[in-house]
Amino acid sequence: MKMKRVYKILAVTAFFALTTSCSEEFSVRPPEDQISLDNYYSTNEQVESATNGMYARTWFQFNNKFFYAVAEVGSGNMYSGSSDVSAMRNFSLNGSDPELNNGWSSLWANVAQANLIINFLPDRVGPAVSEDVLNNTVGQAYFMRATAYFYLVRLWGPVPIIENNLDHIDNPQINTNRVEDIYQLIESDYQKAIDLLEDKTRTSNYTENARVSKGSARAMLAKVYLYEEKYTEARAMAEEVINSNEFKLLGGDQIPDKTFADLFKFPNNNNEESIFSLQWVVDGNYGSANNCNTQFGISTAAVTTSNASYGGVFGPSQDVLDLYPSGDLRRKATIMLPGDEYPEIKVLVGADNEEQVGFTVPPAEEIGGQGAGAAIKKYCIGIVNGNETGPIDAWAMMENNTYIMRYADLLLIHAEAVMGGSGSTSDPAALASFNAVRTRAGLSAVTSITFDELFTERRRELCFEGDYWFDLGRLPRSQAIAIISAQNRGNMFTEEYFTPDESDFLLPYPDNDVSKNPLLLEDPVPYNFGEE
Incomplete structure (x- = not known):
């Protein structure tokens, strides 16, 4: 049978x-x-x-x-x-x-x-x-x-x-x-x-x-x-x-010669912080490699970081442009703002598509990226450039990994688990995990944390990695709805606000x-x- x-x-x-x-x-x-x-x-x-x-x-x-x-x-x-x-x-x-x-x-x-x-x-x-x-x-x-x-x-x-x-x-x-x-x-x-x-x-x-x-x-x-x-x-x-001690933070005490930004560079695929990553490969077949460099990049008449004829399907929201405090090293590695310099990124410049290594983000109105006035840096590695980016396929897709979970997430989970549903903690175990993530980002250690501070830290650390929607889903619905309703969900030209219903937190079949x-x-x- x-x-x-x-x-x-x-x-x-x-x-x-x-x-x-x-x-x-x-x-x-x-x-x-x-x-x-x-x-x-x-x-x-x-x-x-x-x-x-x-x-x-x-x-x-x-x-x-x-x-x-x-x-x-x-x-x-x-x-x-x-x-x-x-x-x-x-x-x-x-x-x-x-x-x-x-x-x-x-x-x-x-x-x-x-x-x-x-x-x-x-x-x-x-x-x-x-x-x-x-x-x-x-x-x-x-x-x-x-x-x-x-x-x-x-x-x-x-x-x-x-x-x-x-x-x-x-x-x-x-x-x-x-x-x-x-x-x-x-x-x-x-x-x-x-x-x-x-x-x-x-x-x-x-x-x-x-x-x-x-x-x-x-x-x-x-x-x-x-x-x-x-x-x-x-x-x-x-x-x-x-x-x-299986996993370690890049840029933490155990690997001080690397940084948070190094997490998203192709040569660091499968680094010590990676708990589970999708392993994209250029093998000549559609659907084997990673399209994020195109989806997140910049593609204008002046400059493009995309290997395709388009780019910037997604941009950062207006709500995250001021998410990071001054001195937070994660901001520049997460969001490209006008004037930011990325010497490691290779781009095409001007109508002649002249190749140039070293990229300065153009003014907001020239970035493209859906009119966001900024662009996404995570998973954007630029024009193909040898060992710096790895190979590329016929669809402009590349081999840079996608994180499903990394060690920083686990440390923040540990801090929240120690907190145990309460509103705050000064437990040394929770603080050790929380501060390891925070100090790697260039911020000062703290002596106590509230749940709201931990929740915001998760958003900063894991922004554009697919966790914040699920974190919002863990909150009481009224609280999650209030957070979303206060977000400017428009672009740099037009503010827009939307309020979800309770039913919007689960998708339709x-x-x-x-x-x-x-x-x-x-x-x-x-x-x-x-x-x-």
Whole structure:
């Protein structure tokens, strides 16, 4: 029966047409490939390669526009007037939005690919494959599934729990499950990842740091616990990561020769601070590399940082232009303001597109970037320039990594977990973590912190990295609505203010999926974990 067909499962490079939008990915299995797993997974190297695509291609349509259009434009960190990515600016996003469908499909692609590895890879390896290699590979799949579900539940709330896509081939109409059940799955998956993944020590040999580790899973689980307000568990898990000394702050006491700005330079891919990063690669295929340099860059008649014929789909919001206090080293590494100098960035200048190394940001009215009067620096690395930027593909996409989580986030999670839901703390453990992030930014240490100060510090540290929308979602709705309503969500020419409804903090399900699976609109049901 159908199980026989499972044994001819896709090779790593197939990845079920991940560059297209497939509205049924969460309910149907990936297509088969002519390569049999019996033959393909006969060596350690082949098994290790099974998760390669899950560090890039499965995430592409999520990261390309959707992530920033929702998490950054929605939170008020970014501004865009481009119709395909601006709906969350005024909370008009609906189920027919193409980028909504792209983000949804990409996350379910991650779930489907992880399920394939978890359920079938252990039975399809040859005798020469090491048990440690197999365990580490399956551990990565559990990690990826947990991470995909962590985004799904925070973006949509109730969604279907699918642990084996083959279970739903004959009946793809699936109920959603309760939020608390989804979090139970996420916790379980990260714990399995902790059990199966390798221990690592992140070193200056960055090529060895690319894959996730036990420490990566512990760090992500600490974040999950924080979202669940399980402060004791979040603190304990965060302290396991801190005490392991696996990760370090670039520009902190342990790596003083680097800076916060170095986090976003291509030569520092997979640095000691990276807990989990998407590993983009220029391989000739659309959807394998990173488009952020184009999406965030400057492209005008006078100067361009983009390798494409356009740039600056997103710009900084007016609300973040004064986010950073004087002396905060993060500002210039996050937001490009008129007159800022970036000697390491290569640009094209003038109508003749003359190449120039060393870039001074032009006056506000000449920046472009949606009329923001400024531009986004994070993930903008400029015109391709050898080892400084790495290679480029036919779509002007590059290989600079995208952070999903880094050590500074973990330290701020630890400080908040120690605070434990109270309004302030002077606990030395919380202060040690908080001040490590703050002093790396060039600011003075403090002797106590309030929740509001910690919340603002998270926004400054992680601005444009996709966290602030989810942080706002952790606040009481009335407080989050008040924060957003006070933001100038217009551009440098026109102030605009919008007030979200409570319902705007969860996204609509894509219309195409609702038409094929009307149960998405029904009340969520409990999930039966008893058959594990």
